[in-house]
Amino acid sequence: MQTITEMMYTAESGIRFASKLTPKISYSVKDDAVPIAGSISTAYRRLSLLENLGLATIHRSQFQINRAARQPMYILEKLVPSLIALKNAKRFGRKYHISDINFVKNNLPDGSFITLDYRAWDVTKFQTPLDLYVYVTDIEKTAKFLKDNDFNEGTKGHVVLLQKQPNIKNDIEQVYLDCIAKGGRSILDAIAIELKYGEQFDIKGRFDIQDILKVQDDMQTTS
Amino acid sequence: MNSLVNEALQITKELGDVIFIGALATYMHTKNARDSRDIDFVVENSISDEELISKNYHKSTTGKQPWFTPRGFKIDIYTRGIPGVSFDKIIENSKKFAIKNKKEIRVLGLESLIIAKHKAARDQDIEDLKNIAMHRLNQIDWNVVQEITNDEFMTKQIKTDIKFLSK
Helix, strand or coil, X not given: CCCHHHHHHHXXXXXXXXXXXXXXCCEEHHHHXXXXXXXXXXXXXXXXXXXXXXXXXXXXXXXXXXXXXXXXXXXXXXXXXXXXXXXXXXXEEXXXXXXXXXXXXXCCCCCCEEEHHHHHHHHHCCCCCCCEEEEECCHHHHHHHHHHCCCEECCCCCEEEEECCCCCCCHHHHHHHHHHHHCCCHHHHHHHHHHHHHHHCCCCCCCCHHHHHHHHHHHHCCC | CHHHHHHHHHHHHHHCCCEECHHHHXXXXXXXXCCCCEEEEECCCCCCHHHHHHCCXXXXXXXXXXXXXXXXXXXEEECCCECCECHHHHHHCCEXXXXXXXXXXXXXXXXXXXXXXXXXXXXHXXXXXXXXXXXXXXXXXXXXXXXXXXXXXXXXXXXXXXXXHCC
């Protein structure tokens, strides 16, 4: 099994490639990747490296880059466990309703750890939660438990299982790193967490100044 | 999100036929969204500070001095177009949603919402676009998108991105 340093070393050419792409929502392999990579085969090789780390999603001749790839290397290295956990996540739904989340919250396996939406809401009260992301020790066993309780695995459910990482030292910092790795609205959660708990962190992400100002303003203003 | 929808009903009752944009619009179109408990809306006719105060709305003394509803929700009031969508098109393509007891709120149209989110393209906008793509792809009227953007290249780019995000 590769160490994080080895994984980063392997993916380095992919990360350098990603940093040269102009920010866009989705890219064309032919029009956007080939001019940077030099050839179609190199482009797919670079994308495959990124995909392995959960930093790219490829579908036919189009791809998307996780904006976490734009974090400096020393931060990206810290994000790798979260990126891989998110890449291998399993999503479940039963009634596709808050009742699904309540059921799982009431039946959390021993040693599980809630992260992202619900944990960020607990600690910041900044952004209402939508999906329940739970780190579990044995993802297959928990998946079976959910299926035995009429949950289906798919893309639209609100319960997401993540493989628990062995060495979570600082709970809040882990949630913070997960938020940066996931991107999307979770970036706002990461900023809110940093504003409240940043002094406890060994490492800090790089965010857009407009997003920081928005979160700062929303958190400071009281009616 | 239900508390935000109830608040939107109250705002509509107090301020008239406003058009809700932002997270509330995403929620009404997808029934699936996160929010930071602030409400953004466009008004057809501007509302004076005096009128807001007379209806118990109040201004914060901190930050950018935003307005708050009588129930304490932060609001942003727009009196012009939003990025990518002109004021006239916001009005023309808005959509009414029935809430309860025959009450309704007016929300930014699906196509206008997509264009605005695509234009902003921040992390949170991309997540909202993915949400829309996964839940409403087949309801998007691409002729309306073209009509609003008036730009074939941009319409094609939005269509490509939305279809990719729906996968």
